Amino acid sequence: MVTGPHGADSEVGTLRTVMLHRPGPELQRLTPRNNDKLLFDGIPWVARAQDEHDAFAETLRGRGVEVLYLTDLLTESLASEEARGMAITSALSGLHLGDTMRAYLADFLTDASPEELTELLTAGIRNDEVRGGHGLVTSLLDQHDFLIDPLPNLLFTRDSSVWVRDRVAITSLAMPARARETQLTELIYTEHPRFRGTAKIHGWHHEHVEGGDVLLLAPGVVAVGVGERTTPAGVERLARQVFGADLAHTVLAVPIAQERATMHLDTVCTMVDVDKVVMYPNVADSLRAYAVTVTERGEEDSDLVLHVADAEPFLVAAAKAMEIDTLHQIDTGLDPVTAEREQWDDGNNTLALAPRVAVAYERNDGTNDRLEEAGIEVLRIAGSELGSGRGGPRCMSCPISREPMPRG
Numbered sequence: 001m002v003t004g005p006h007g008a009d010s011e012v013g014t015l016r017t018v019m020l021h022r023p024g025p026e027l028q029r030l031t032p033r034n035n036d037k038l039l040f041d042g043i044p045w046v047a048r049a050q051d052e053h054d055a056f057a058e059t060l061r062g063r064g065v066e067v068l069y070l071t072d073l074l075t076e077s078l079a080s081e082e083a084r085g086m087a088i089t090s091a092l093s094g095l096h097l098g099d100t101m102r103a104y105l106a107d108f109l110t111d112a113s114p115e116e117l118t119e120l121l122t123a124g125i126r127n128d129e130v131r132g133g134h135g136l137v138t139s140l141l142d143q144h145d146f147l148i149d150p151l152p153n154l155l156f157t158r159d160s161s162v163w164v165r166d167r168v169a170i171t172s173l174a175m176p177a178r179a180r181e182t183q184l185t186e187l188i189y190t191e192h193p194r195f196r197g198t199a200k201i202h203g204w205h206h207e208h209v210e211g212g213d214v215l216l217l218a219p220g221v222v223a224v225g226v227g228e229r230t231t232p233a234g235v236e237r238l239a240r241q242v243f244g245a246d247l248a249h250t251v252l253a254v255p256i257a258q259e260r261a262t263m264h265l266d267t268v269c270t271m272v273d274v275d276k277v278v279m280y281p282n283v284a285d286s287l288r289a290y291a292v293t294v295t296e297r298g299e300e301d302s303d304l305v306l307h308v309a310d311a312e313p314f315l316v317a318a319a320k321a322m323e324i325d326t327l328h329q330i331d332t333g334l335d336p337v338t339a340e341r342e343q344w345d346d347g348n349n350t351l352a353l354a355p356r357v358a359v360a361y362e363r364n365d366g367t368n369d370r371l372e373e374a375g376i377e378v379l380r381i382a383g384s385e386l387g388s389g390r391g392g393p394r395c396m397s398c399p400i401s402r403e404p405m406p407r408g
């Protein structure tokens with residue numbers, strides 16, 4: 001059961017509201033010199049990426065989904081002077097700035113309108129955009145260095161917050177290029193009139209947990225990938241919080257290879273029905289899970305005594321926790337090389353709009369054909385440019401509200 005106006009208790013309950021980020025000027029910051037550090041595998045053609053993203057949003061609207069844009073929410077949140085002050089202070093907290101530049105930028109940002117501030121906070125500020133005379137730091141930094149880093153990965157709204165029932169978890173992103181994103185999501189969920197009063201869990205100051213690793217398998221059952229991004233301590237912290245707030249009875253900790261291709265659990269496995277997942281075949285036999293439950297409660301989350309079961313095959317552990325006979329893996333039957341190519345291009349990263357309805361990148365013919373043969377309606381979208389950031393439809397969407405998951 002989901003309570004409150006916002007929230008989700010599964011991956012597949014009918015999607016009502018989603019937060020997206022339409023790619024914007026922050027993508028224009030990518031160059032061959034910085035794209036690796038900024039976690040893009042190429043230099044996207046921005047106008048085409050925007051077209052692709054608009055088509056993605058239209059696909060969702062066409063199915064009755066309310067689409068909210070992160071930058072609109074941010075601009076509306078920045079209407080208050082207090083929120084602008086908080087945003088500016090946190091954006092300027094980096095130790096690379098020095099007092100002279102920090103003071104200059106604080107004045108500059110304070111004079112900006114909410115719309116301008118949103119653009120400056122997301123597209124960043126490069127050293128050569130600051131007109132001279134602001135001290136040692138600007139003189140010594142390269143002209144291409146950023147004073148405020150751009151956030152091209154805002155596109156992947158999945159990772160910087162995640163709703164678990166009626167609470168929103170502000171995540172803690174592992175890669176320095178993304179760390180600042182959660183300052184913005186925290187601000188939105190704290191200051192925006194639509195979300196004011198929403199109870200929050202986790203936070204950017206805690207151990208690393210990224211939303212792409214968090215799968216709401218069923219009401220009360222949360223799977224969390226542990227690999228390149230989410231740490232073992234991160235999953236323990238999240239587990240204590242969801243148990244403490246009665247948001248789940250089981251957390252499945254799922255080790256995944258610490259590699260870019262499998263940076264999050266949702267790069268290898270997503271749900272397309274109440275009891276069906278699409279999974280990268282090359283990991284299907286090896287994916288395991290540790291089921292974590294509570295044996296004793298106390299006053300604080302830190303007092304909870306956790307029981308960690310021995311690792312079992314993921315699908316077995318998941319079905320037990322979900323109290324269903326079988327969690328079916330849709331067998332894509334792809335040979336290992338095709339499977340690897342389609343996994344790299346986010347073939348397994350689908351966004352369910354309802355049971356048996358999923359959005360997927362059109363390029364992954366093999367996976368999509370098999371999904372359709374298994375009775376899944378696949379809404380195919382273009383992603384040739386969007387995909388250069390290595391994320392698919394699930395990565396590009398933060399469900400804010402889903403209908404409760406139908407049983408059976």
Ligand SMILES: NC(=O)NCCC[C@H](N)C(=O)O
Pocket residue numbers: 038039040153156158159175178211212213263264266267389390391392394395
């Ligand atoms: N959930 C996801 O798998 N998100 C994709 C994030 C891609 C982004 N370029 C990153 O490396 O973090």
